[in-house]
Amino acid sequence: MTVGPSAPQPRTGKTARLPRTARRFQLLGAAREVFVAQGYHATAMDEIAERAGVSKPVLYQHFPGKLDLYLALLDEQAYSLLSSVRRALASTTDNHTRIARSIAAYFDFVDDPSGAYQLVLESDLRSEPAVRKRVENSFTECANAIAAVIAADTGVGPGEAELLSIGLVGLAETGARWWLVTGGTVEKERAVATMVELAWRGLAGYPRRNVDDADPASPDHADERED
Amino acid sequence: MTVGPSAPQPRTGKTARLPRTARRFQLLGAAREVFVAQGYHATAMDEIAERAGVSKPVLYQHFPGKLDLYLALLDEQAYSLLSSVRRALASTTDNHTRIARSIAAYFDFVDDPSGAYQLVLESDLRSEPAVRKRVENSFTECANAIAAVIAADTGVGPGEAELLSIGLVGLAETGARWWLVTGGTVEKERAVATMVELAWRGLAGYPRRNVDDADPASPDHADERED
DNA sequence: TCTGGATGCCGATCTTGACCTCCACCAGCG
DNA sequence: CGCTGGTGGAGGTCAAGATCGGCATCCAGA
Known part of the structure; x- marks a missing residue:
């Protein structure tokens, strides 16, 4: 749904070249995955780059910094x-x-x-x-x-x-x-x-039950809700 | 309420020696102030020590690390x-x-x-x-x-x-x-x-007002609540 | 098909900042 | 007077954000 496979790209060396908009979209997807999984502080830009199958400079060519990406x-x-x-x-x-x-x-x-x-x-x-x-x-x-x-x-x-x-x-x-x-x-x-x-x-919409009226056979309100 | 003055101790050089429990209590107070003001990540252990008017080693003699202090x-x-x-x-x-x-x-x-x-x-x-x-x-x-x-x-x-x-x-x-x-x-x-x-x-406890019944002089329910 | 240029990408590095310890100092006590 | 033990300043280490020269790839045009 996001953009690509969930596993980090094991591309040996080279990565397929993408137009700027497509690359940016993919980077956003990768960043979303990592930020969601680990939170802002625990995620390193290296991880996002690795997840996207690119190197760090590419990331910085699309976003000025980590915070901008997050925002x-x-x-x-x-x-x-x-x-x-x-x-x-x-x-x-x-x-x-x-x-x-x-x-x-x-x-x-x-x-x-x-x-x-x-x-x-x-x-x-x-x-x-x-x-x-x-x-x-x-x-x-x-x-x-x-x-x-x-x-x-x-x-x-x-x-x-x-x-x-x-x-x-x-x-x-x-x-x-x-x-x-x-x-x-x-x-x-x-x-x-x-x-x-x-x-x-x-x-208050739920029926009051007296403390001494602890009969478990009493009808349960929650199940007879109608909508 | 917390433990002491809000300003960092401007003690030049020496700090009064305190028993362990009192020192620990004071450190907790200083840490609370800084953590609350800046959050976990933005606060440095240096700041907590400075706020408490002691040096960093004493902090580490009372708490094994930053996380323990926070916890x-x-x-x-x-x-x-x-x-x-x-x-x-x-x-x-x-x-x-x-x-x-x-x-x-x-x-x-x-x-x-x-x-x-x-x-x-x-x-x-x-x-x-x-x-x-x-x-x-x-x-x-x-x-x-x-x-x-x-x-x-x-x-x-x-x-x-x-x-x-x-x-x-x-x-x-x-x-x-x-x-x-x-x-x-x-x-x-x-x-x-x-x-x-x-x-x-x-x-549902609040009175329904018909869309065409836009009379502002209608009584306000919220003020006549009884308990 | 060949060529020149431009674009996209990468390995390696710099720098900063923060957590966490080592050597000098000093106060109190026998 | 000498010792003990706590305190302070300075420093080591490392992780992570941000960056520079070089290489590969694609395209326009003859």
């Missing part, structure tokens, strides 16, 4: 996420569906086999101002998109809507990331549905 | 957060209050003037397995504590309870961090209350 990938992913969320919000006017699709968008974003979501949601370079700015912008833009819908469709003020959207994004982000690390233990649709339920009806 | 601080903060959440959950049997206090615990954790929450919630060393493990453990433990309460007090199964707790923790964490970066624009209690409301009643 290019970061922008790519941040834009992807924001687009997905915007599409989800614009795809319907029913707010429950909007929330469901937005949360699903986070799960889909995280579910990409390349793992590129890590660049946006788990970057290890937030100390760098340029990175911090992009990560926070990505977060804020997504939240603002949701906040605009909330403010438009409910009676809450813009400040309150922003707070709510922050909470929702946090819920979706964290839920999606956690679901991913479980590695398929929980069905994706089920995880999404639970998060949507929580976001939509809150904890 | 000590990380454990410290992770334990602090987990304790706060556990206290919040154990302080009452009313679930709404439990959630409120738990979310408030995250806000209080983040609100510490030392900024030490960054070590747990914004570490730039997740590529290191030891760090990753601790960060994830901290998150999981907090979620499990909440999940246990949910599973005990509602009819949902343990898997569903875990999912819900993950979402709640994400909501609290993200909300708290975001509230902090706003830097006092929003009142803390108000931010907490909104997050609690969202967690408890969900978005």
Whole structure:
């Protein structure tokens, strides 16, 4: 999906010559793989070059430095996420569906086999101002998109809507990331549905059970959810 | 609060001799300040030593290496957060209050003037397995504590309870961090209350306003919340 | 087909910066 | 007065980002 084989090119000596744009695209793919697998600090430019099957100078002929390369990938992913969320919000006017699709968008974003979501949601370079700015912008833009819908469709003020959207994004982000690390233990649709339920009806939507009413045969609410 | 003056010790030459535990405590304080201010990678051991007013060898006589020092601080903060959440959950049997206090615990954790929450919630060393493990453990433990309460007090199964707790923790964490970066624009209690409301009643708790019903004089729900 | 030029690529190297130890110093005690 | 043990400054080592001259490859045109 990315650009080429996952194994480093064992090209003995020479590499096929590529036009600039194709080479650049390939380098981005290789860099994405290594950055995702090891994080920013742990990856060496040597590794990226090796992964791409080229030598280091080629890398520096396409990108001024390590940080620029990383930022290019970061922008790519941040834009992807924001687009997905915007599409989800614009795809319907029913707010429950909007929330469901937005949360699903986070799960889909995280579910990409390349793992590129890590660049946006788990970057290890937030100390760098340029990175911090992009990560926070990505977060804020997504939240603002949701906040605009909330403010438009409910009676809450813009400040309150922003707070709510922050909470929702946090819920979706964290839920999606956690679901991913479980590695398929929980069905994706089920995880999404639970998060949507929580976001939509809150904890109070779940039946209270008295502490002395510990009958395990009582009907389970979670399974009779309808949508 | 941490250990001593924020300015590096301008001691010309000699430093007062301290017993081991006191020295270690002071070194931890200095390290915390520098790690928090600059992140793991950007901080040099030289800086920590200078900040503490000692020389590098004494640092290495107390901690085998940079990573060990960082892990000590990380454990410290992770334990602090987990304790706060556990206290919040154990302080009452009313679930709404439990959630409120738990979310408030995250806000209080983040609100510490030392900024030490960054070590747990914004570490730039997740590529290191030891760090990753601790960060994830901290998150999981907090979620499990909440999940246990949910599973005990509602009819949902343990898997569903875990999912819900993950979402709640994400909501609290993200909300708290975001509230902090706003830097006092929003009142803390108000931010907490909104997050609690969202967690408890969900978005559906807010009145639906028809798109053609754009009367700004409609009563604002968010202010008439009762608990 | 042959040639000249330009483009793309590589091996080897430089430099920086940060983690981690070696020789002089000094304070307290018998 | 001499010894013990902790402290300080200076240095070793190494990994990693960034770079320079040389070589191979492709293409336009006669």
